[in-house]
Amino acid sequence: MTEQPVPAQQSETAPAGDHQPIKQRKNGLYPAVSDELAAHMRGGWADTELRGLEPLPQAAETARRRAALSRRFPGERLVVPAGNLRTRSNDTEYPFRAGTEYAYLTGDQTEDGVLVLEPAADGGHEAVLHVLPRSDRENGEFWLDGQGELWVGRRYSLSENERRLGLPCRDVRKAAGELAESAGPVRLVRGHDAGLEEALAGRLDPARDEELRVFLSELRLVKDAFEIGELQKAVDSTVRGFEDVVKVLDRAEATSERYIEGTFFLRARVEGNDVGYGSICAAGPHATTLHWVRNDGPVRSGELLLLDAGVETHTLYTADVTRTLPVNGRFTDLQRKIYDAVYEAQEAGIAAVRPGAKYRDFHDAAQRVLAERLVEWGLVEGPVERVLELGLQRRWTLHGTGHMLGMDVHDCALARTETYVDGTLEPGMCLTVEPGLYFQADDLTVPEEYRGIGVRIEDDILVTEDGNRNLSAALPRASTEVESWMARLKG
Numbered sequence: 127m128t129e130q131p132v133p134a135q136q137s138e139t140a141p142a143g144d145h146q147p148i149k150q151r152k153n154g155l156y157p158a159v160s161d162e163l164a165a166h167m168r169g170g171w172a173d174t175e176l177r178g179l180e181p182l183p184q185a186a187e188t189a190r191r192r193a194a195l196s197r198r199f200p201g202e203r204l205v206v207p208a209g210n211l212r213t214r215s216n217d218t219e220y221p222f223r224a225g226t227e228y229a230y231l232t233g234d235q236t237e238d239g240v241l242v243l244e245p246a247a248d249g250g251h252e253a254v255l256h257v258l259p260r261s262d263r264e265n266g267e268f269w270l271d272g273q274g275e276l277w278v279g280r281r282y283s284l285s286e287n288e289r290r291l292g293l294p295c296r297d298v299r300k301a302a303g304e305l306a307e308s309a310g311p312v313r314l315v316r317g318h319d320a321g322l323e324e325a326l327a328g329r330l331d332p333a334r335d336e337e338l339r340v341f342l343s344e345l346r347l348v349k350d351a352f353e354i355g356e357l358q359k360a361v362d363s364t365v366r367g368f369e370d371v372v373k374v375l376d377r378a379e380a381t382s383e384r385y386i387e388g389t390f391f392l393r394a395r396v397e398g399n400d401v402g403y404g405s406i407c408a409a410g411p412h413a414t415t416l417h418w419v420r421n422d423g424p425v426r427s428g429e430l431l432l433l434d435a436g437v438e439t440h441t442l443y444t445a446d447v448t449r450t451l452p453v454n455g456r457f458t459d460l461q462r463k464i465y466d467a468v469y470e471a472q473e474a475g476i477a478a479v480r481p482g483a484k485y486r487d488f489h490d491a492a493q494r495v496l497a498e499r500l501v502e503w504g505l506v507e508g509p510v511e512r513v514l515e516l517g518l519q520r521r522w523t524l525h526g527t528g529h530m531l532g533m534d535v536h537d538c539a540l541a542r543t544e545t546y547v548d549g550t551l552e553p554g555m556c557l558t559v560e561p562g563l564y565f566q567a568d569d570l571t572v573p574e575e576y577r578g579i580g581v582r583i584e585d586d587i588l589v590t591e592d593g594n595r596n597l598s599a600a601l602p603r604a605s606t607e608v609e610s611w612m613a614r615l616k617g
Contacts (some may be wrong), residue, residue, distance in 0.1 A: 143552055148411060151505035159270065168264055175324045176286050182233045184352045184441065185292040191345060195242060196251040199340055202311045203449055204251070205326070206342075208239035209318035219270070221400070224532045225318045227342045229442050233291055234510025236281070238311050240301045240322065240362060242292075245310065259284050286296065313338040336540075346532055353532065354588060356443035360398065361586055361597045363437040364445040365392035369600055371433060372615045375425070375453055376528040383407040383421040390435050398437040403535045406434035409453065413580030414564040416525060427454040429463060432580055442533050445579035446558050447598045448584035456613045457605055458574055462561055465605050471495035471561040472603070476525055479587050479594040483551050489527035492561040496523050522572075528558040531586055553591045560584030564607055 182188075193194055195204065208228040211219040214604035224235040243251035260283045261268030261275040264538050269276040284295040302325040304310070314326055316335050323330070349357070358571050366392045371378075378385040394401045405421035412418045413432035425431065431453050450465060452458075457465060475492035494510065496521040501508040513519050530537040530546070537556075538546060545604040556600040562582030565572050603612040 164266055166302065167266060167269055169205065171263055172222060175281070179286055179289045181292050182290055185290075187350050187352045188231055188233050189292060191352075192241075192251075192253050193343060195231065196253075196340070199243075200249045201245050202313055203245055203308060204241075204243040204338065204517050205305065205314040205322065205479045206241040206243075207313060207315065207322055208234065208237060210321075211237050211273075216486070216546065221267070223400075224442070225315065226442070228318070230346060230533060232293065232344070233441075235442070238298050238319075239477060240277075240298055240319070242301070243304070250552035253293055255287065255293040255295045256301040257284070257287055258299070259297050272468060280525075284567075315339055315342070324528055328519065336496070339480050340542060342541050343538045344542065345537050345547075345549070346546050347541060347545065348552055348557055349531065349532060349588075350468070350554070353443060354556070355553070355584065357378055357445065357595055359590075360402070360443050360445035361436050361447065363393060363397040363439075364435065364447050364599070365598065365600045366397070367435060367437060368433065368449060369615055372451065372612050375431070375451075375616070377455065378425040381405060381425075383409050383412070383423050386425070386433065387421045388449075390433070394435075394437040399440045399442065400438045402438035402446065404435040406432065406448075407508060408432040408580065409432075409580035413450065413566040413582075414455050414566050414578065415580075416564070420594045425453055428458070429453055429469070430579065430581065433584055434582065434584065436535065443596070444531070444533070444535050446531055446535050446584065446588055447586060447601065448560055448582045448602075448607070449601060450583060451608065451612065455616060456609055461581075462577065462605050464509075464565075464579055465581050465583075467499040468561055468563055468583050469603060469605065470499075472559055472575065472583045472585070475559040476585070476587055476594065476596065479551065479589060481551055481553050481591065484545055485549050485551060488557075488559055492527045492559070492616070493523060496561060505576075517568050521569075522563050522573060524562065524564055527561050528584075528587075531556045531558055551589050553589050555589040556597070557587055557589075558584050559587050 204539065208224040211222055214220045222237045226239060228239060229235055234255065234257065236257055240256040242254050242256060244254060246252050258281055259282055268274040272448055273283060281495050290301060291449060305322065312326060312329055313388060314322060314330055314335050331431050337601040345553040370389050370393050371386050374385065374389050387405050390405055391401060407421040408415060408418040409423055409425040409431045410429040412423050413430055430450050432448065432450045434448040438444040439446045452461060464476065471492040474495050475488040478488040491550040497510050497513045499521060500506045500519055501510055501513060506513055529587060561584055562580065564580040565578065568576040569577055583603055588595045588597055602608050
């Protein structure tokens with residue numbers, strides 16, 4: 127990796143429009159810039175303005191979302207930041223991922239951006255997007271600043287962004303000062319931009335800001351047509367990623383779970399933006415750890431692989447799919463018994479997903495099936511109603527049976543209980559149905575042959591007008607179908 131220039135201190139950087147060269151601090155690696163070099167770097171650059179840009183496909187939807195936000199908070203200034211780069215180590219940063227609320231309302235994904243809804247006289251708002259403009263070549267910013275375009279790549283100009291995003295755009299470097307000088311009530315989506323929070327200190331109320339975040343979370347509960355299309359894209363790429371993994375299981379056996387993680391990641395990066403969350407590539411007893419993301423264990427023939435992974439699209443919508451696969455392509459009798467119980471539970475859960483149903487219904491349906499099997503196998507004393515009332519099955523089922531899905535893998539997480547987990551399903555909602563059974567390696571309450579077996583099956587389910595649609599139905603689920611599918615791919 128090429129070493130970056132040392133960024134100038136803020137006080138050393140000329141403001142936008144001031145065409146004085148940026149002064150760079152001298153150190154052993156980067157001597158001060160001579161006037162001759164600065165002059166040489168200023169000129170001789172072609173005009174690269176992009177003039178044929180079309181609006182983003184979701185531009186009409188982002189405008190509709192901003193309108194809904196405006197109606198909810200009339201007369202108030204609303205501030206939604208993208209967030210800033212985060213340091214990984216020394217002078218390297220984590221890959222940037224824009225705040226969900228910001229990307230949902232704008233379609234933009236660049237760091238440091240700020241959406242401001244300015245109150246209008248009619249009670250509505252004027253939405254203004256504050257983003258970084260092109261790097262200034264006159265003052266040397268583009269090559270002397272560590273985040274200049276010569277180092278990190280071209281940015282869209284303000285006029286280009288206006289055409290892409292359907293919003294008036296201004297230089298974000300002036301936003302904090304303008305907001306600090308503004309008057310009237312203001313709400314801010316917190317946790318993304320410490321500089322804005324400092325600029326607005328004394329004017330912010332935590333309860334009011336939280337109300338803004340809750341509303342934006344609940345606004346995402348029902349997906350529009352664009353979002354549903356993106357979720358299907360994410361799922362389709364994820365299906366191909368699972369197929370990739372099955373084809374290389376022999377190589378994973380020779381290496382580790384990391385080979386599985388890397389194989390799926392390649393698909394995510396080629397067809398999407400990234401993985402939507404840390405892939406769980408849990409082989410053998412690691413499958414009993416719900417969020418096993420170390421992925422550094424062995425992959426052995428005769429054991430199960432629990433693969434929980436999802437591709438994130440370029441628009442930041444993620445799939446979330448799990449399959450539990452026999453590494454050698456064939457379930458043992460006990461593995462099949464446990465797997466088939468989870469499959470039966472998932473079938474019951476999916477059947478309970480329909481408009482007008484309570485959100486909790488699919489969880490209750492799946493848990494009942496699992497409790498029945500645990501009683502049937504003699505692992506817990508019945509009757510089933512007693513087990514469910516006391517929650518005794520939870521020693522082995524562990525988690526809820528699903529969650530909302532969208533731009534976040536656990537989408538709409540700040541929604542109020544009454545609108546989410548105690549709410550009613552509506553067409554356009556998308557959720558996972560993912561029951562599981564997990565027998566820990568050290569669980570002395572179950573027979574020894576059960577210990578170290580973990581099974582989860584997860585699909586992404588869209589609530590439709592007349593029931594539901596399984597977005598991930600292209601991946602086999604029944605145990606015999608899984609075996610046939612694996613045989614075709616490995617053959």
